[in-house]
Amino acid sequence: MASQWNVYESFQALLQAGPYHLALEGVLVLCIIWLFTAKKQPSKLVRLTKKEEEELIAEWMPEPLVPNPPPEDHPALHTRTVYGKAGKYLDLGKGEKLLNLGTHNYLNFGERPEIEKAALECLHTYGVGSCGPRGFYGTTKVHLELEERLAEYFNCEMAVLYSYGFSTSASAIPAYSKSGDIIYADEMVNFILQRGLQASRSRVVYFRHNDINHLEELLEEQVKQDKKDPRKANATRKFLVVEGIYMNSGLMCPLPELVKLRQKYKLRLFIDESITFGTLGKNCRGITDHFDVPMKEVDMIMASLETSAASTGGFCVGTKFVIDHQRLSGLGYCFSASLPPMLAATSIKVVDILEKEGGDLVAELQDKCRLMNNKLKGLPSKVTVTGEDISPVKHLRLVDSSEREVEEQILRDIAEKAENYGVALTVSSYLWDKEANPPKPSIRITVNKDLTEDEVEKALDAITKAVTDILG
Amino acid sequence: MSPPRRGYLNMVAHSELDQVPREKILNQQGYSSCSKENVAVNDIQEPEEKICHQNGSIASIPTKLTTSASGDSLPPAKKIFHKKEEDCSLFVAFFTFLSYGVLLLVGYVKEFFNPPSTKEKNREGYVPLYIGFESFYTRNVYRRIQDCWNRTICSVPGAIIDLMERTTPDYGWTMKLTGKIIKCINVGSYNYLGFAENVGPCHDAAEETTKTLGVTTCSPRLELGSMEIHQKLESLVAEFLGVDDAITFGMGFATNVLNLPSLLGPGCLVFSDEFNHASLILGLRLSGATVKVFRHNDAQDLEKKLREAIIYGHPRTRRPWKKAMIVVEGIYSMEGSICDLPNFIRIKKKYKTYLYVDEAHSIGALGPHGGGVVDYFAADPKDVDIHMGTFTKSFGAAGGYIAGSKDLINHLRVTSHAQIYAASMSPPVAEQIITSMATIMGKQGDGEGERRLNQLARNTHYFRRRVKHMGFIVYGNDDSPVVPVLLYLPAVTAMFVRELTNRGVAGVGVGFPATKITGGRMRFCLSAAHTKEMLDKILEEVEEVGRLCGCRYSTAVKNPEPIEW
Numbered sequence A: 001m002a003s004q005w006n007v008y009e010s011f012q013a014l015l016q017a018g019p020y021h022l023a024l025e026g027v028l029v030l031c032i033i034w035l036f037t038a039k040k041q042p043s044k045l046v047r048l049t050k051k052e053e054e055e056l057i058a059e060w061m062p063e064p065l066v067p068n069p070p071p072e073d074h075p076a077l078h079t080r081t082v083y084g085k086a087g088k089y090l091d092l093g094k095g096e097k098l099l100n101l102g103t104h105n106y107l108n109f110g111e112r113p114e115i116e117k118a119a120l121e122c123l124h125t126y127g128v129g130s131c132g133p134r135g136f137y138g139t140t141k142v143h144l145e146l147e148e149r150l151a152e153y154f155n156c157e158m159a160v161l162y163s164y165g166f167s168t169s170a171s172a173i174p175a176y177s178k179s180g181d182i183i184y185a186d187e188m189v190n191f192i193l194q195r196g197l198q199a200s201r202s203r204v205v206y207f208r209h210n211d212i213n214h215l216e217e218l219l220e221e222q223v224k225q226d227k228k229d230p231r232k233a234n235a236t237r238k239f240l241v242v243e244g245i246y247m248n249s250g251l252m253c254p255l256p257e258l259v260k261l262r263q264k265y266k267l268r269l270f271i272d273e274s275i276t277f278g279t280l281g282k283n284c285r286g287i288t289d290h291f292d293v294p295m296k297e298v299d300m301i302m303a304s305l306e307t308s309a310a311s312t313g314g315f316c317v318g319t320k321f322v323i324d325h326q327r328l329s330g331l332g333y334c335f336s337a338s339l340p341p342m343l344a345a346t347s348i349k350v351v352d353i354l355e356k357e358g359g360d361l362v363a364e365l366q367d368k369c370r371l372m373n374n375k376l377k378g379l380p381s382k383v384t385v386t387g388e389d390i391s392p393v394k395h396l397r398l399v400d401s402s403e404r405e406v407e408e409q410i411l412r413d414i415a416e417k418a419e420n421y422g423v424a425l426t427v428s429s430y431l432w433d434k435e436a437n438p439p440k441p442s443i444r445i446t447v448n449k450d451l452t453e454d455e456v457e458k459a460l461d462a463i464t465k466a467v468t469d470i471l472g
Numbered sequence B: 001m002s003p004p005r006r007g008y009l010n011m012v013a014h015s016e017l018d019q020v021p022r023e024k025i026l027n028q029q030g031y032s033s034c035s036k037e038n039v040a041v042n043d044i045q046e047p048e049e050k051i052c053h054q055n056g057s058i059a060s061i062p063t064k065l066t067t068s069a070s071g072d073s074l075p076p077a078k079k080i081f082h083k084k085e086e087d088c089s090l091f092v093a094f095f096t097f098l099s100y101g102v103l104l105l106v107g108y109v110k111e112f113f114n115p116p117s118t119k120e121k122n123r124e125g126y127v128p129l130y131i132g133f134e135s136f137y138t139r140n141v142y143r144r145i146q147d148c149w150n151r152t153i154c155s156v157p158g159a160i161i162d163l164m165e166r167t168t169p170d171y172g173w174t175m176k177l178t179g180k181i182i183k184c185i186n187v188g189s190y191n192y193l194g195f196a197e198n199v200g201p202c203h204d205a206a207e208e209t210t211k212t213l214g215v216t217t218c219s220p221r222l223e224l225g226s227m228e229i230h231q232k233l234e235s236l237v238a239e240f241l242g243v244d245d246a247i248t249f250g251m252g253f254a255t256n257v258l259n260l261p262s263l264l265g266p267g268c269l270v271f272s273d274e275f276n277h278a279s280l281i282l283g284l285r286l287s288g289a290t291v292k293v294f295r296h297n298d299a300q301d302l303e304k305k306l307r308e309a310i311i312y313g314h315p316r317t318r319r320p321w322k323k324a325m326i327v328v329e330g331i332y333s334m335e336g337s338i339c340d341l342p343n344f345i346r347i348k349k350k351y352k353t354y355l356y357v358d359e360a361h362s363i364g365a366l367g368p369h370g371g372g373v374v375d376y377f378a379a380d381p382k383d384v385d386i387h388m389g390t391f392t393k394s395f396g397a398a399g400g401y402i403a404g405s406k407d408l409i410n411h412l413r414v415t416s417h418a419q420i421y422a423a424s425m426s427p428p429v430a431e432q433i434i435t436s437m438a439t440i441m442g443k444q445g446d447g448e449g450e451r452r453l454n455q456l457a458r459n460t461h462y463f464r465r466r467v468k469h470m471g472f473i474v475y476g477n478d479d480s481p482v483v484p485v486l487l488y489l490p491a492v493t494a495m496f497v498r499e500l501t502n503r504g505v506a507g508v509g510v511g512f513p514a515t516k517i518t519g520g521r522m523r524f525c526l527s528a529a530h531t532k533e534m535l536d537k538i539l540e541e542v543e544e545v546g547r548l549c550g551c552r553y554s555t556a557v558k559n560p561e562p563i564e565w
Helices: A002-016 A020-042 A048-060 A113-127 A134-138 A141-153 A165-176 A190-198 A212-228 A255-265 A289-293 A341-377 A404-420 A452-472 B007-020 B022-029 B062-071 B090-112 B133-140 B142-148 B202-214 B229-243 B252-263 B278-287 B297-314 B343-349 B370-375 B406-413 B417-421 B428-440 B446-471 B490-500 B530-549
Strands: A098-100 A158-162 A181-188 A203-207 A238-243 A266-271 A300-304 A314-318 A383-387 A393-397 A442-448 B048-052 B056-061 B161-167 B178-186 B245-249 B269-273 B290-294 B324-329 B352-358 B386-390 B402-403 B480-490 B508-510 B520-525
Touching: A048 B297, A098 A452, A113 A341, A141 A341, A158 A165, A165 A190, A165 A238, A165 A266, A165 A300, A165 A314, A165 B252, A165 B417, A181 A190, A181 A393, A190 B278, A190 B417, A203 A212, A203 B056, A212 A255, A238 A255, A255 A266, A255 A289, A255 B252, A255 B530, A289 B056, A314 B278, A341 A383, A341 A393, A341 A452, A393 A404, A404 A442, A404 B229, A452 B090, A452 B386, A452 B508, B090 B133, B090 B161, B090 B480, B090 B490, B133 B142, B142 B490, B178 B530, B202 B428, B229 B245, B229 B402, B245 B252, B252 B278, B252 B406, B269 B278, B269 B297, B269 B480, B278 B324, B278 B508, B290 B297, B297 B324, B297 B343, B324 B343, B343 B352, B343 B370, B352 B370, B370 B386, B402 B406, B406 B417, B428 B446, B446 B530, B480 B490, B490 B508, B490 B520, B490 B530
Parallel strands: A181 A203, A181 A238, A238 A266, A266 A300, B269 B290, B269 B324, B324 B352, B352 B386
Antiparallel strands: A158 A314, A300 A314, A383 A393, A393 A442, B048 B056, B161 B178, B245 B402, B386 B402, B480 B520, B508 B520
């Protein structure tokens, strides 16, 4: 309320000032106006004749819309086609079905009949599309129920649902962080988060991957700067953006340490749980559940529903104070059509299942992840595998460094070879020139809960064979 | 409504007259009778379709037939297609400003005595997460009328929706569902062709696809997320639009946001219409290109600014621009206006710029074949460099597409963010689009697509003309199924929405900040699923509520022709 008093006081001061003073002020104001207007008068632009203009326009030769169209044989133009449902096995049109180590259905929910049933039931009531944004009759009972269930599941006050995984964190971050604010982010954060950071126009400070000391150094540096300019510091929000398990490395973030730093330096902690939702913790809740960190320590959790939940869209959970703000400021929420109700209905079913049998599912998945991890250690020494032992995402990389294109081609050859041995692998795709810190090319291996020990064995066999075939 | 057949149009129109309470309309409105034929329908047997404007002038819009006869010649381009909308009187503008002023003043007084608690739990000593005028406005203005938005429905968003009644125990701070369900005629959803259905071929196809392909791929297109259905969809979209190739994405908003950065970069120049959608604005911002804004749909303003920009180059480096692009929408969802495509194409060709047309609202809803604004003006699809559109609206699904030349699409397949980092489109959603698009194209459904296109066009003309006759200020083009009715005052906008809901019509009110301050409006989105009886019911209620609110501000001379469906 300080501003009202300032206005009032300055008005009072104005009344008390004498006429000479006022006249002087008036002259000064006129001078300022004159300065501003006078500057504009001499036009900087040289006026050209009509003919000259036409010549210049005719002369201008813009680049083609697509200056370098990709060659016809670019691998991205020849993606593999999946026939039928993507489950534990994938049909890539090779005759026999391949063991799926490439898609993100860690819990294999795509194959559960009750989820399909929920989708169909919803389809019978609501049709496919919602035909409107959430504000304009695009909110159905199903959306509200899913938001309520997710909030309840995460022990939070509120959840907000987005209709696309990419738009979730890319919209949520710029809803809070504006220009002038500072965001500390791990250098390995995925591209979606990077887009969110970029859209916020804040100052982004990357710290080394999972390096708490480096982060603390950077924060200390900022504290010193803040002391010099406390006024600015009092208006600068500071955010810390991390992932539960990093999509680009398969490693887990050291949440307890991060929480300590959050408290010490008054950061707002946003965690992307796209991989960890449904795969970590005794209740499947993710990284907070895994480390037993109470939800109040985290400001917001963002997650995609396109991974374990086997649906489309994404959500954010947190306190009502935080989340409600997105309903008017999250661009991807306000200005986009809502999620097709049937896809929301499958997610409700997923929450149901996680609530009922989540603990068992996680235990089962983690067993498989560990098993896979142990087996992967036995691969030929020309490749290395990174990723937490309980992480369902692991990265297989070449030990020898060479040019990125060469490495990528080798990995692609390995993946292709592995298909012949009955395993579907995928080279992780990146937009190399747009990634903030491009990782080394890799094959991203994902673990499905329903893999049996034999199948893991078979997968390893296939990968080993493929690697030896290509690398010798 | 039986589907009107070609050649029998007049007969159908006249036989309708028995059902139309024509006398009632004439007596109530005091129209003088006129014997002009009903011409405001799609009759592709006539070389030109005449549309009567309010002031009686007749604009000609050539249909597809003329182009096929005369090659790819464009309609008379110099003619300014977009006409200025009627302004409100100073009196109304004054009271609109005054009412916002009073709302803000009351807010300031209230918060002076009772400051809002912005304190968070567990976050003592933090810089507030959000502050400023925006949240003040939300608390003090938006909160009072927030029951007009975010309404919950529990049925398919078709012609009739089930609205779940809400109450607020605390003046709008929280909303509670009462459990009661209100049946309303739906003029709020973007269901232009009525494909939001829970029965029928689209539903059946989607059901079948769910059973065979599941609901998700859990992988991006570039990895293991490409299915046959996606390829089928993309080739169908390309065929529908008459271009080389198309690429599809899982979300319409993201289609703009994630692809514009692949096409533009620093050193590029973009001319963006002032009323472009938030997704375009965000996409342009992320691309790093220099964005200049031109007046809504004003080709002259664009040309002037474009000339200057090309002649003087980049303002900082003084180098020529790498490339320039004009970004427009087909139908503007808040204005109801149709973009002046012929002039934009002319300018684009003259100045060697590229043209990006966002057909989010126009695809399916406009043109004799439902092909959007390109089809409407019978322009050559190749003249538009980048066709963008969404499947949310006319197709009753979700997602978006970009279509154009082979090179463009290949480029996007390799560089689009959504191809690489976002999961591919859900198969049942893709199936819904394929089925509805095939219906519009006449590939299936025995002329159902044509019937729907006809129904929407006739609904649009009928509804728009009758609302204008009632004396409302209506924005937009006469062929646009988005009908914004200007109400100006925030209280009137809210009252209009609430009153119409009480009378069984669910529409959308829009006000500041989505529009300018003197731009509060009620928006009706017409659909092919609406029958004439439904429209009459809506119109009756609109007239009644309009009389109650005293908001029929138009001073334009009314067209004396009788209004026939």
